[in-house]
Amino acid sequence: MTTPGDVDGDDGVGRKKVGAAVLDPGAWSKVRCPCCLSDRVEPLVLIQLREEVHPDTKRWFISRIEASNKDGGAQLLAHPGEDEDGEVIVLSAPRCSLLRATEELGLCKPYSDGEMTAFSYHDRKSFKNTDDMQAFLTLAERQYIIKYELDSLRARKDLIIPGLPDDRGQLRSRQNICQKLQKAGVILDIVPIHHQQTLDQLGKSWYSGTQVWGQPLDAIQAYFGGSVGFYFSFLDFYTWALVPPALVGVAVMLFLPGGGATYSAKSPQPAAEEEEEAGLAMSGYMVQAVFSMVWSTIFMELWKRRSSALSHCWGVLSLAERFAEPRPGFQGTLGVNPVTKRVEPLFPEWRRQMRVGLVSLPVVVLFLGLVLMGMAGFYQGETLAKQLHQDWGSLLSGALLYLPSMLHIVYTNMLSTLYGRVALKLTEWENHREESSFQNHHTSKVLMFSFFNYFAVLFHIAFYKQDLPLLRKRLSSLLIVTQLVNQCTELVVPWLVDRFLRAPQRPQLEDDSEEDKIRAQRSLPPFPGLFSEYIELLVQFGYLSLFSCVYPLTPVLLLLNNVTEIRGDAYKICKLFRKPFCAPVASMGVWQTAFEILSFVSVMSNCWLLLLSPRIREFCLEEGISGRNIMLVAILVEHILILIKMVLAFMIPDEPDWIREKREQIEFRSLQALGQQKL
Amino acid sequence: MTTPGDVDGDDGVGRKKVGAAVLDPGAWSKVRCPCCLSDRVEPLVLIQLREEVHPDTKRWFISRIEASNKDGGAQLLAHPGEDEDGEVIVLSAPRCSLLRATEELGLCKPYSDGEMTAFSYHDRKSFKNTDDMQAFLTLAERQYIIKYELDSLRARKDLIIPGLPDDRGQLRSRQNICQKLQKAGVILDIVPIHHQQTLDQLGKSWYSGTQVWGQPLDAIQAYFGGSVGFYFSFLDFYTWALVPPALVGVAVMLFLPGGGATYSAKSPQPAAEEEEEAGLAMSGYMVQAVFSMVWSTIFMELWKRRSSALSHCWGVLSLAERFAEPRPGFQGTLGVNPVTKRVEPLFPEWRRQMRVGLVSLPVVVLFLGLVLMGMAGFYQGETLAKQLHQDWGSLLSGALLYLPSMLHIVYTNMLSTLYGRVALKLTEWENHREESSFQNHHTSKVLMFSFFNYFAVLFHIAFYKQDLPLLRKRLSSLLIVTQLVNQCTELVVPWLVDRFLRAPQRPQLEDDSEEDKIRAQRSLPPFPGLFSEYIELLVQFGYLSLFSCVYPLTPVLLLLNNVTEIRGDAYKICKLFRKPFCAPVASMGVWQTAFEILSFVSVMSNCWLLLLSPRIREFCLEEGISGRNIMLVAILVEHILILIKMVLAFMIPDEPDWIREKREQIEFRSLQALGQQKL
Helix, strand or coil, X not given: CCCHHHHCCCCHHHHHHHHCCCCCHHHCCCCCCHHHCCCCCCCCEEEEECCCCCHXXXXXXXXXXXXXXXXXXXXXXXXXXXXXXXXXEEEECCHHHHHHHHHHHCCEEEECCCCEEECCHHHHHHECCCCCHHHHCCHHHHHHHHHHHHHCCECCCCEECCCCCHHHHEECCCCEHHHHHHHCCCXXXXXXXXXXXXXXXXXXXXXXXXCCCCCCHHHHHHHHCHHHHHHHHHHHHHHHHCHHHHHHHHHHHHHCHHHHHCCCCCCCCCHHHHHHHHHHHHHHHHHHHHHHHHHHHHHHHHHHHHHHHHHHHCCCCCCCHHHCCCCCCCCCEEEECCCCCCEEEECCHHHHHHHHHHHHHHHHHHHHHHHHHHHHHHHHHHHHHHHHHHHHCCHHHHHHCCHHHHHHHHHHHHHHHHHHHHHHHHHHHHCCCCHHHHHHHHHHHHXXXXXXXXXXXXXXXXXXXXXXXXXXXXXHHHHHHHHHHHHHHHHHHHHHHHHHHCHHHHHHHCCCCHHHHHHHHHHCCCCCCCHHHHHHHHHHHHHHHHHHHHCCCHHHHHHHHHHHHHHHHHHHHHHHCCCCCCCCCCCCCHHHHHHHHXXXXXXXXXXXXXXXXXXXXXXXXXXXXXXXXHHHHHHHHHHHHHHHHHHHHHHCXXXXXXXXXXXXXXXXXXXXXXXXXXX | CCCHHHCCXXXXXXXXXXXXXXXXXXXXXXXXXXXXXXXXXXXXXXXXXXXXXXXXXXXXXXXXXXXXXXXXXXCCEEECCCCCCCCEEEEECCHHHHHHHHHHHCCEEEECCCCEEECCHHHHHHEXXXXXXXXXXXXXXXXXXXXXXXXXXXXXXXXXXCCCCCCCCEECCCCEHHHHHHHCCCEEEEEECCCHHHHHHHHHHHCCCCCCCCCCHHHHHHHHCHHHHHHHHHHHHHHHHCHHHHHHHHHHHHHCHHHHHCCCCCCCCCHHHHHHHHHHHHHHHHHHHHHHHHHHHHHHHHHHHHHHHHHHHCCCCCCCHHXXXXXXXXXXXXXXXXXXXXXXXXXXXXXXXXXHHHHHHHHHHHHHHHHHHHHHHHHHHHHHHHHHHHHHCCHHHHHHCCHHHHHHHHHHHHHHXXXXXXXXXXXXXXXXXXXXXXXXXXHHHHHHHHHHHHHHHHHHHHHHHCCHHHHHHHHHHHHHHHHHHHHHHHHHHHHXXXXXXXXXXXXXXXXXXXXXXXXXXXXCCCCCCCHHHHHHHHHXXXXXXXXXXXXXXXXXXXXHHHHHHHHHHHHHHHHHCCXXXXXXXXXXXXXXXXXXXXXXXXXXXXXXXXXXXXXXXXHHHHHCCCHHHHHHHHHHHHHXXXXXXXXXXXXXXXXXXXXXXXXXXHHHHXXXXXXXXXX
C-alpha cells in the first residue's frame, strides 16, 4: 500500500500513467452474476472524497457499495479512481441491479408487444432491449438508479467507520451511510457524469441549430431526466400557446384604440366621437379579459393532456414511489410497513397533516403577514419622509427620502433569507416519506412567498390604490426591464465567465484522460434546480392572465422573451452547470397546481379591473347606478365566468382517450392478475 | 297443453291446489352443476307477465333464463308459478352464477384471513361462507345479481319471439331480451321478493322498538341494499351532527338577544343599553355564521370518513362497474372493448362529454332561466294587479289579485313536468355506459332544478330585496309548515291508506300459499326511489347552512324533524312499498357533492347576510364607511373563511388511516400480482 502523499496532489503526469485514455477496466469491482458480464463498464457517477481521506475508509465504503443487496450493500460496481487511496470513486451498475431498481421504481418499458408496461424483473425476458442497458434505460435513469441505491445504503448494526475517529465515525443501526459520510466530511460530492459525445449532439439539435421552434424533448428527457424534460416541454408548449393571445393583443392594440389607450392622455375630442371610442374601449377591454380567461383555461387543460401523454411515452405513468424505500431524511419508529410488509421507519399520516396544517401553514401565513407589514411600513415611511422633507427642506431630510426604501430592501432581503431557512426546516420537520412529496411541499412554501413578493405591489396598486394608469406603467416596466435584466444575469454573465475566466483550463482537457475529464466536471457550479426557471414562467403567466387587459402587448413581449429563453436555458443546463440527478416524475408536480390556481384567480382579477376601468365608472355615474349595485353585477359576472371556466375544464378531459384506455387496461389486468394469483 | 283460460282469472281455490304451502320444489329448473345442488331453492325475484301471455312465449323466456351463460342465457333457476301457462315466473340463482356475478361486480367478501378481499371465482375456496349463499351474499345482493343477469340477456341472432305476432316479436341480434319483452307488454313487472320473517325482525329493531337513537344499519344494507343503506346511515349521521348546532342555537337565543331578536320590534331603550345590545347582537350573528360554516365543513369531512368506512365494511370499495357489461340502455357501434377485449357497443367518451357540456348543460341553464323569468313575471304581475285594484277597486279587480299567483303555479307545474321529461331524455341521450353514471347525471339535473325551485324565493328575498325580516318570517314558516305537511303526506296518509283501504285484503293472506303472498307484494306501489328523501335533507341542510344565522332555532326544529323522519322513512320503506332493486354502490354519489357545494355556498351567503344585517349598516353609516369599501372588507372576509374551510378539509383526511392502508395494500398486491403473472 502506498501512502496517500505518493500519488495525491496536482501531478498530472502521474495520473495519466495510471488512467491512460480510459479508466483502467481491471480496477472495477468484480461482477458477481454471469448475466451482468459485459465488455465495457460505463462510468456513471463520480463520488468525490475529501483529499486526505483514509484508505481504510475508502476501502470500507467501496466494500459497502460492492456488497450485494442481501448483505445490505448497494450492489453496484465501483472503480477506485487512479488507485485505492485517491480521492475519487467512479460508480457503475451491473445489469441485475439496474433491472431490479427499474421494477422497484415502477418504471414502464416497452414490452415485446410494443406496449409500455410496468417492468417486472420476473418477466424481464419479454421486455425489449433488456440485454443492452444503454438502450433499455436512459442515461438519466441509470444515474438516478445509482443514487437511489446509494441512498438506500444503511448500516445493519452499530459500528465505527474504519479510518475515522471514534466520535465522528460512529454509525448507528439503520443509519444512512452516505448521509453520515457527507456529514463527517468524507464525501464532498456525488455527481452524475456527463456523456460528452451525447451532450454535444444534444446541444447541436437543441440550441446551436438553425431551427427556431421545436426542441428534441425525448432526447432531453433521456439525457437530463424527468423534471428537466417536463420543464422544457412545458416551456415549449407555453411558448406556442402564447401565439393566439399575442395576435389578439396586437389586434386589440391596432383596431380597438381603447384597449391600449384607455389611460393615455385624454385629447379634447368631439363628444360623439369620444363616446363611440369609449364603447370601443370597453369592448376591447372585455375582449381582452374574457379571452385571457378562456385562453388560460384551455391552455392548462391542453397542457394536462400533453403532460399525461408525455408521462406515458416516458414510462412514468405508474411510478411506485409509495411502495419503495422512504427518502433518506425520513424519520420514524421502526416497524413493519402494513402495505409492503418491509421493516422500515413508520410515521402516521395524520401527524404529518397536523404538522402541515397547524404549524407550517400558520408560519407561512405569518411570514406573508410580515411581508405585508413591511410594505405598509415602507409606504408610511415614504409619506412621512416626504412630509419631513417638505417641512424642513434641508439636505439631511433629502437624504431621509431614501431611508424608507433602503430599510425596506434590507428588511425584505433578511426576511426572505430567514424564510428560505424556515421553509426548509419546516418541510424537513413535516417528515415526508416520499421525495416527491417533500419537494412539492417545499416548493409550494417557497413559491407562495416568492409569488407574494412579486405580486404584492401590483395587487396593492390594483386593489388598494385602484390606480390603473400606475398599474399599467408598472406592468410594462416590469415586463421589459426585468426580462432584460433576467436574460442578462441568467445567460450573458455565466457565458462570459465560462468563456473568459475558465477558458485557460479548456485546452488542457483535449487530450486528457477520461478520469481527468470526469474530474473536471466538478469545477462547474452545481445545477441550482428548476425553481427559478419555473417561477419566472409563473410570474410571466401571472402578468399575462391577471393584468393583461391593462397592457395588451404583454403576450407579444412574453413570446419574444420565451423564444430566447428556450435557447438560453438549454445552453445553461448543457454547458454552465454540473449534470443534475433527476428522479423520474410523472408531471410538473406542484407547478401545475400553481398555474391552475393563477388561472382561477385571474377571473377575479380581470373582473375587478373591468370594474375599475374609468369608462365603466363614468357610465355608472351617468346612469346613476350605485357602487353597491355595480359591485353586485360584477360579482354575478365573476361567478358566471367561473362557471364557464369549470364547464370548459370539465369538457376537456385531463388525459387523451388513448391514455385513459391504457390506464384502464392496466387496472383491469391487475384486477385479473390479483384474482388468478391466489389459484 | 291447457289453454290460457283454464287456470287464469281470480280462482283462488284452483291456485291453492297447485301451489300448496310452498312453491312446488320439483318445478324449479334443473340444476346443471353438482356444486349448485341444495335442499331448498330460495325464491328471490318475481316476474309478472301479462295475463293472456302465450305459453310458447313463457316457455321460450324461461329457456333463455335457464340456459347457461355460454349459450347466451342468464344461467338462473326459474319456477313457472302454478303451471307453465300462469302469468308468473319466480326466479332464483344457482351457486355458481351467484359467485361468478360476485366477481364480475367486484364485490369484496371476507377472505379466510378475515380481510375484506375482492372476490375471485378461481379462489372461491379461500373465502368464508362460500358454501352457504344466504350467509355469503346479502339478500339485496342476491336479488340484484338476478336483475344483473336478466339485464345482460341478449339475443344472439335475429329471431321472432315465439307466441308473439311478427311485428311485435321481432328481436334483432344483441337486442336486450327483457327490455324487448317489457316494451312488447309481455313482462309487466320484475319485483324482488320480500322475505317476510327477516323484514319483521328488521322492523322490530328499526322503528317499532323503544330506542330513539341508533338504527340497525348493517341489517338495513343487507336487506335493502347499498343506496338505501347509505341513505339511512347519512340520515343517522346527520341527525347526530345536528346536536351541536342545536345547542349553539339555543344558547344564542337565550344569552345573546341580538341573535334572535335583531328584527323584532324596536322598543324604545336608553341609548347605552341599545348600543350594548347591538354589540351583543352582532357577536351573536357572527357566532352563528362562523359556527355554521365550520360545522358544515367538519360535518361533511367526517361523513366522508364514515362513508368510506361503511363502504369497506359493506365490501363495495372496489366495484368493477367499469369493467362489467354496459347498462341495458347503452347504445353504440359494436366493437371490441379495448380494455376487457369483450365485444360490446362502444361510444367514445369525448362525444358523451360534448353532449353533456354543449347540449345538456345549456338546456338545464335555459330551464333555470325560465324559472327565473316566471318568478320575475309573477312579481311584476302582482304589482300590476295591486295597482289595478287600487285604481279600480272593483270586485273584478279584487279577483285579479289572485291571477298572477295562479298563473305562476300553473306555469311552474307545467315547467317542472316538462323538465322532468327533458332531463330523463337528455340523460338517456348522453348515453352513459354505467348505471351509476346515468343515475348521477340524471339526479344532478333534477336536483339543480328542484333546488332552484326551493331556494329561488329565499335568495330573491335575501339578495335582491335585501329584506331580512321577511327572510326570517319566510324561513321559519317554511321550516315549520313544510315539515308538518311533509310528515303528514309522507307518512300519515300512506299509513291510513294501508290501514283502512287495504285492510280487508289482509286477513286472507294469513294462511295463503307462499306464491300468493309473493303475488300480493305486487299490489303495493313501486318504491319511488330516494330522490325525494335526499332532496328533503338537502333543502333542510340549505336552510341550516345558508340562512341559519337569521333564525337560530333552525337546527332545533330540524333535529326534532329528523328523529321522527328516521322512523317514518323506515316504516314507509318496510311496509308501504314494494322492495326495490338496489345496485351495490360505494357512496352517496352525487348527493355528497351536492351537500359539499351547499356547504361551500353557505360561506358566501353567510358573509352576505352578515353584511346586510341592519346593525352593521348602521355602524357603517355612523363611521362614514362607503358601501364600496365595506363590500371589499366582506369579500376579503369571505375569501379568508373559504381559505379556512379549505385548510380544514385538507386537515381531515377523506378516509380513515386504516382504510387508506387497506387500499394501498390492495394496490400493492395487484402490482405484485401483475409482475408475477407474466412469469
